[in-house]
Amino acid sequence: MTAFLYPHETRTRRIVDISGIWKFRLDNNNEGRASGWKDGLTDTTLMAVPSSYNDITTEKALRDHCGDVWYETEFYVAEEWQMRDVFVRFGSATHRATVYVNGEEVVSHDGGYMPFAGKLNDVVQFGEKNKMVVVVNNELSHSTIPAGTIVKHANGTREIKPFFDFFNYAGIHRAVKLMALPTSRIEDITVLTDFDQDLGKVDYQISALGQGDVTVALLDEEGKTVATSEGNEGVLEIDNVKLWQPGNAYLYTLQASLSDDGQLIDQYPLEVGVRTxxxxxxxxxxxxxxxxxxxxxxxxxxxxxxxxxxxxxxxxxxxxxxxxxxxxxxxxxxxxxxxxxxxxxxxxxxxxxxxxxxxxxxxxxxxxxxxxxxxxxxxxxxxxxxxxxxxxxxxxxxxxxxxxxxxxxxxxxxxxxxxxxxxxxxxxxxxxxxxxxxxxxxxxxxxxxxxxxxxxxxxxxxxxxxxxxxxxxxxxxxxxxxxxxxxxxxxxxxxxxxxxxxxxxxxxxxxxxxxxxxxxxxxxxxxxxxxxxxxxxxxxxxxxxxxxxxxxxxxxxxxxxxxxxxxxxxxxxxxxxxxxxxxxxxxxxxxxxxxxxxxxxx
Ligand code: GCB
Structure with a gap:
């Protein structure tokens, strides 16, 4: 679940974007997995992250590639993060990816348009440089989402034939971020909204990990508190509610806090539009x-x-x-x-x-x-x-x-x-x-x-x-x-x-x-x-x-x-x-x- 809350930086959460120019290698002969490329790449070129890899170079072999490509980068994990849960989070990698840090697999994900995260605490050296290698695969079949097929040509080239009318762009498409989160934390928030004339209602449910008590404040666009509540679930009522309307949006912020003995452990903001x-x-x-x-x-x-x-x-x-x-x-x-x-x-x-x-x-x-x-x-x-x-x-x-x-x-x-x-x-x-x-x-x-x-x-x-x-x-x-x-x-x-x-x-x-x-x-x-x-x-x-x-x-x-x-x-x-x-x-x-x-x- 940790991957699904957007990585907002707050008083309790540290986020570092590690996107940029990474090392890159095309796996033309499909050898990387068997040859231990996860430990580190040789003979690399450069690749932008985030981006599709297809249209950056002048090579047809890369633009029309079918199979794996590999990325590598290095990053520091701050020493003071040792008391936190540290993750690497990808906004998306199309269509599937496996991430290795210092040679160890930390996460594997299928589906090219969703975020995923892997926990790093057991595999990283705090205060040191760490190496991350990512293999990304773009193949399609009848049973993948989206669907397509692969044909093999006489010269041995494999070509992807999508059953859809857009280029099968692939690569690390969205930002890659390190997240240092409190070990007890807010894991998920669900809101339902409704209104009755001028009275708005935000029904919320919060799931938290570890210890602590949940409190919630709803802020208007000026940052003024318009409703508060305690506990993992409840209803926030808003007098003179401003609705979220097409072309005329109004967004409240639900500020969820987790505290232990009066001490703030975690805080997370969620923008909420009241509409039905x-x-x-x-x-x-x-x-x-x-x-x-x-x-x-x-x-x-x-x-x-x-x-x-x-x-x-x-x-x-x-x-x-x-x-x-x-x-x-x-x-x-x-x-x-x-x-x-x-x-x-x-x-x-x-x-x-x-x-x-x-x-x-x-x-x-x-x-x-x-x-x-x-x-x-x-x-x-x-x-x-x-x-x-x-x-x-x-x-x-x-x-x-x-x-x-x-x-x-x-x-x-x-x-x-x-x-x-x-x-x-x-x-x-x-x-x-x-x-x-x-x-x-x-x-x-x-x-x-x-x-x-x-x-x-x-x-x-x-x-x-x-x-x-x-x-x-x-x-x-x-x-x-x-x-x-x-x-x-x-x-x-x-x-x-x-x-x-x-x-x-x-x-x-x-x-x-x-x-x-x-x-x-x-x-x-x-x-x-x-x-x-x-x-x-x-x-x-x-x-x-x-x-x-x-x-x-x-x-x-x-x-x-x-x-x-x-x-x-x-x-x-x-x-x-x-x-x-x-x-x-x-x-x-x-x-x-x-x-x-x-x-x-x-
Ligand atoms: C469709 C598809 C769309 C195509 C479009 C077209 O029906 O849903 O993906 O691009 O037609 O232009 O043919």
């Missing part, structure tokens, strides 16, 4: 008011650092979202950094939080053949490995995501999978189990969804009965009915929406988009031109506006992003409203004009 979320009929209610999602599916993606954490980029994205009149995003197709989620809380950006379950649809070649109508090679959900290890990995990903993000006010819904092949019979029992597992796990009982693929249109999807909100990814006017036929795309989409409306649930369009080369203009329009993207959007919006059950539109994608190379992608997916370096296409201005006129509530 509920689905009622075809409405999605935030603070009891019908909310309309305006925004995008995104990616953590930029030039050079790939999926590596970038504070400046996150801020720029927040600025652009505000400018364009968006109020929400989906963390397609994996959990984003903790810092991004904190920013979303701060800015009042509503988040549909997605697990890394993407690619649960194996197709003949890869994602592309699915998008262009290719047939599934085998029945994904009939596979024994998917039903056993795949299901376990999926549950593990859900459990970790909920643990990490359960308290974020910005999170209003969980997306448990993106575009699984729910036209298959075997997807039904699979998702029955996944949904009943997830329902038990969220203390706030937020709505659950999965994102439906256009190959499982209305009438053929076997899993929509489990969702609270119907989320659709549709490309009428791009992958189907493109070009001249696009004029009728809105009508076809409207017909399908009519069907989904019968379910009596809210509908969010989580993807609709058209690839567009920035700067390419054409009159009359053709596919790939900026004019076409705008005309395409008009067709889609006409369909949404005609369907009262549609409670949101999230265009695909916020910005252009990198994918695997191939004949369908020109240096990546170009469906962005913004370019990869975050400048607007014509469509961004077009969307702004529309979204400025649509209220978040109403």
């Amino acid at each position: 979320v509920k689905v009622e009929g075809t409405k999605f209610l935030i603070n009891n008011e019908p909310f309309y999602f305006k925004g995008f599916g995104k990616h953590e993606d930029s030039a050079i650092r790939g999926r590596g954490y970038d504070a400046a980029l996150n801020l720029r994205d927040m600025e652009l979202l505000e400018w364009i009149g968006a109020n929400s995003i989906r963390t397609s197709h994996y959990p984003y950094s903790e810092e991004f989620m904190q920013l979303a809380d701060r800015k009042g950006l509503v988040v549909i939080n997605e697990t890394p379950a993407v690619g649960q649809f194996d197709v003949m070649m890869n994602f592309m053949s699915a998008a262009t109508g290719g047939q599934s090679q085998s029945n994904f959900f009939d596979r024994p490995d998917v039903q056993t290890q795949g299901m376990e990995a999926h549950k593990h990903a859900i459990a970790e995501l909920f643990k990490r993000d359960k308290n974020h006010a910005c999170v209003v819904m969980w997306a448990l999978s993106n575009e699984p092949d729910t036209s298959q019979e075997a997807s039904e029992p699979y998702f029955k189990e996944i949904f009943s597992y997830a329902r038990e796990l969220d203390p706030q009982h937020r709505p659950l969804t999965l994102v439906n693929f256009m190959m499982a249109p209305y009438g053929t999807c076997r899993a929509h009965q489990y969702v609270d909100v119907i989320c659709l990814n549709r490309y009428y006017g791009w992958y189907m009915m493109g070009g001249l036929e696009m004029d009728n795309a809105g009508n076809m989409f409207a017909m399908e929406l009519q069907g989904w409306s019968n379910e009596g649930k809210p509908i969010v369009i989580t993807e609709y988009g058209a690839d567009t080369m920035a700067g390419m203009h054409k009159l009359p329009s053709v596919q790939w031109s900026e004019e076409y993207q705008c005309e395409y959007l008009d067709q889609q919006h006409m369909a949404f506006d005609g369907c009262p059950a549609v409670v949101g539109e999230q265009m695909w994608n916020f910005a252009d992003f990198q994918t695997w190379e191939g004949i369908m992608r020109v240096d990546g997916n170009k469906k962005g409203a913004f370019t990869r370096d975050r400048q607007p296409k014509m469509s961004a201005h077009h969307l702004k004009r529309r979204w400025d006129k649509i209220d978040s509530f109403g």
Whole structure:
């Protein structure tokens, strides 16, 4: 559990960021594990941490590598930390990693987007230099989350074929920190929020390790105490509560303290937004008011650092979202950094939080053949490995995501999978189990969804009965009915929406988009031109506006992003409203004009 509380420095907690330039070695022949590289690397180059390793060097062998890579760094552990529990914490390493300190394994973790920590007390020399070696692996299979496969070419090269449409960036993607924590400490906090007119309520539960008594203070944004409580659980009441609202966030700080005989042992602050979320009929209610999602599916993606954490980029994205009149995003197709989620809380950006379950649809070649109508090679959900290890990995990903993000006010819904092949019979029992597992796990009982693929249109999807909100990814006017036929795309989409409306649930369009080369203009329009993207959007919006059950539109994608190379992608997916370096296409201005006129509530 220690890994899941964000590493805030407080009066009782010391945090040291050891990210930077580390030593690095590509394990081309897959020899490192057998040859004892864990004790120390030779023949190294340099690598930035955090960053994807793929786009930093000029080597194809590294960019397209399949298998292990190794990192090494040195760090001091202060002598005065001997009386504390000392950990090394990774924000994430994609997709799996094992960490060795002075040759001893301290932690191993599977899942590329979650934090993990290893305890160092028994393996480090206090007051001395210590060596850390990390092996990171990027392989995919049918039963990994996300899913993909590996093909072996005639010359012996192994190549990863993801079953998804984004580059399989890998490496140490988020910061690496040393944490010196009190041995008795706050281990976990859970909050539920509610309000009744002016009275706000924060129901809290705190689990602590070791000895001590818990006290809690709730501070407002000026740092004034507005409520206090004692004990591991309780309710804090706030008079004249200021709600967390989309686009108008207010954050209280729950200050949890652990003391023994009046002496402070540990202290931890948690930002809390007071808000409620509920689905009622075809409405999605935030603070009891019908909310309309305006925004995008995104990616953590930029030039050079790939999926590596970038504070400046996150801020720029927040600025652009505000400018364009968006109020929400989906963390397609994996959990984003903790810092991004904190920013979303701060800015009042509503988040549909997605697990890394993407690619649960194996197709003949890869994602592309699915998008262009290719047939599934085998029945994904009939596979024994998917039903056993795949299901376990999926549950593990859900459990970790909920643990990490359960308290974020910005999170209003969980997306448990993106575009699984729910036209298959075997997807039904699979998702029955996944949904009943997830329902038990969220203390706030937020709505659950999965994102439906256009190959499982209305009438053929076997899993929509489990969702609270119907989320659709549709490309009428791009992958189907493109070009001249696009004029009728809105009508076809409207017909399908009519069907989904019968379910009596809210509908969010989580993807609709058209690839567009920035700067390419054409009159009359053709596919790939900026004019076409705008005309395409008009067709889609006409369909949404005609369907009262549609409670949101999230265009695909916020910005252009990198994918695997191939004949369908020109240096990546170009469906962005913004370019990869975050400048607007014509469509961004077009969307702004529309979204400025649509209220978040109403
Ligand atoms: C989809 C996927 C997304 C792709 C997008 C596209 O349905 O969910 O990952 O990038 O289509 O552009 O084809």
